[in-house]
Amino acid sequence: MALYRFMSAIAPERPEISGFIFNIMRFATHDGPGIRTTVFFKGCPLACWWCHNPESRSFLPDRMYFEERCRHCLDCAAACPQQAIHEIDGVLCTSDACTLCGHCAEICMAEARQIAGRRYTLGELMTEIEKDLVFFDDSGGGVTLSGGEPLSQLAFAAAFLGACREHGIRTAIETCGFAQPAAFREVALAADLVLFDLKLVDREKHMRCTGAANDPILKNLEDLVALRRPLVVRIPVVPGINDSAEDISAFESYLGRLRPQAVELLPYHNTGADKYRRLGRTYPLGNARQPAMADLVAFRDTLARAGLNVTLRG
Numbered sequence: 001m002a003l004y005r006f007m008s009a010i011a012p013e014r015p016e017i018s019g020f021i022f023n024i025m026r027f028a029t030h031d032g033p034g035i036r037t038t039v040f041f042k043g044c045p046l047a048c049w050w051c052h053n054p055e056s057r058s059f060l061p062d063r064m065y066f067e068e069r070c071r072h073c074l075d076c077a078a079a080c081p082q083q084a085i086h087e088i089d090g091v092l093c094t095s096d097a098c099t100l101c102g103h104c105a106e107i108c109m110a111e112a113r114q115i116a117g118r119r120y121t122l123g124e125l126m127t128e129i130e131k132d133l134v135f136f137d138d139s140g141g142g143v144t145l146s147g148g149e150p151l152s153q154l155a156f157a158a159a160f161l162g163a164c165r166e167h168g169i170r171t172a173i174e175t176c177g178f179a180q181p182a183a184f185r186e187v188a189l190a191a192d193l194v195l196f197d198l199k200l201v202d203r204e205k206h207m208r209c210t211g212a213a214n215d216p217i218l219k220n221l222e223d224l225v226a227l228r229r230p231l232v233v234r235i236p237v238v239p240g241i242n243d244s245a246e247d248i249s250a251f252e253s254y255l256g257r258l259r260p261q262a263v264e265l266l267p268y269h270n271t272g273a274d275k276y277r278r279l280g281r282t283y284p285l286g287n288a289r290q291p292a293m294a295d296l297v298a299f300r301d302t303l304a305r306a307g308l309n310v311t312l313r314g
């Protein structure tokens with residue numbers, strides 16, 4: 001049956017359960033097969049230096065200011081109940097008195113202010129998903145849970161996956177794998193595809209560059225391979241972080257032994273740099289360069305020689 005035929009039937013069993021979401025991206029094509037709607041969960045247990053979604057990190061809302069859109073009308077300052085917004089020497093500043101109430105974002109006609117992160121009930125989220133069913137049906141696509149880290153909101157992620165499955169919507173989950181094994185297993189089994197981000201094999205380096213040890217990550221990946229569930233291991237290739245000869249050799253040896261179904265190399269890009277500025281934060285990687293195509297091809301070929309099914313995203 002075509003999915004659109006039962007659009008009106010989407011009514012999850014627990015419509016009141018809610019999750020904290022910072023973006024819903026339609027027509028995504030890189031987060032699984034076909035055309036997808038990617039739902040970005042807010043909050044992540046890691047703090048990767050190269051993160052291109054810095055607004056995903058905190059489990060609280062984030063205030064963003066798009067300076068280039070601002071018309072300096074000061075409507076936001078007038079609307080702020082905390083009087084937290086001031087213009088100093090032509091620069092709009094927001095003080096620590098801000099309570100993240102969001103009034104400034106609501107009033108700003110230029111959309112120069114945004115609050116990243118809001119609660120969605122499962123019912124609300126499924127209503128959003130319902131709008132895209134016809135695209136899933138035509139393309140073989142579906143819904144992808146991303147973030148942040150969806151497993152950090154375990155109950156909501158599980159309920160969302162369950163509601164999608166109940167209505168015949170294919171699902172994928174993008175995860176860093178940092179979760180309790182039982183929780184990881186529960187959610188991994190509920191999704192049709194797991195996109196597993198593996199950043200580094202070296203434990204000390206992983207701790208230094210992401211803020212956490214990778215023991216639970218490697219354990220969960222090994223368990224997932226043993227379950228023989230559809231899986232793609234995705235490696236973000238970040239120059240100077242995980243592309244040294246030692247790092248590539250560690251990936252080759254670890255994944256060569258593990259034999260996941262597929263591996264994808266994701267070249268680093270610095271498109272997240274502007275977001276750090278909008279959040280008033282410093283970008284930890286500064287002027288990091290994009291990886292050279294020749295180096296990416298060599299990385300791919302090394303993994304392929306180990307017998308892995310590896311692709312390089314263009």
Ligand code: SF4
Nearest residue numbers: 070071073074076108
């Ligand atoms: S309301 Fe918007 S456009 Fe006006 S000063 Fe505030 S941020 Fe700038």
Ligand code: SF4
Nearest residue numbers: 080098099101102104
């Ligand atoms: S989020 Fe609320 S408290 Fe913070 S600056 Fe905007 S209006 Fe003021």
